[in-house]
Amino acid sequence: DTAVSQTPKYLVTQMGNDKSIKCEQNLGHDTMYWYKQDSKKFLKIMFSYNNKELIINETVPNRFSPKSPDKAHLNLHINSLELGDSAVYFCASSPADRGLRGYTFGSGTRLTVV
């Protein structure tokens, strides 16, 4: 069984479009995250979210918005896509005590903006 699943795995879209990436975890974890990995493999936190609190990295453009219909899902919506948004986006989850234990990552969504 896949613990953290993301869809789609690949996404190619034109500049200016709006797109969403879905993430689901079946681990019963309380906190979910979105990370962006750039072409140099650098991983940067975008959001962390649990039932009580959304923490946004202040460097993330407001074109990016997380949406969580329930505890097991954290989707990423991106408006007005730009070329610089091309990257691999990873969803992850962890138990309630966040960084005090390891994270479980999804397999990533490779977004290409043309």
Added chain:
Amino acid sequence: SQQGEEDPQALSIQEGENATMNCSYKTSINNLQWYRQNSGRGLVHLILIRSNEREKHSGRLRVTLDTSKKSSSLLITASRAADTASYFCATVFSGNTPLVFGKGTRLSVIA
């Protein structure tokens, strides 16, 4: 933002040799974690070491932590071709902060 810095950026060794990767960070931490990322895949958690621990083992992995030097090392003994991957250290500064990753070390194990 605070992040770890891995050293070296790339490492190529023969199968059977040991591989050592280092990580340095900037401020006090709650714990430090190591992850592996195979090409085109997600990250896999390998090991977590808390700030009050100095050494930890898991199978062929040995992690050390020196909080006075703000550094950690990951040793993979008797490496295998399947160990070929990128290895990242990640730090947690407090219980409520998310993982902050370093830039990673790309390990190639040649059969």
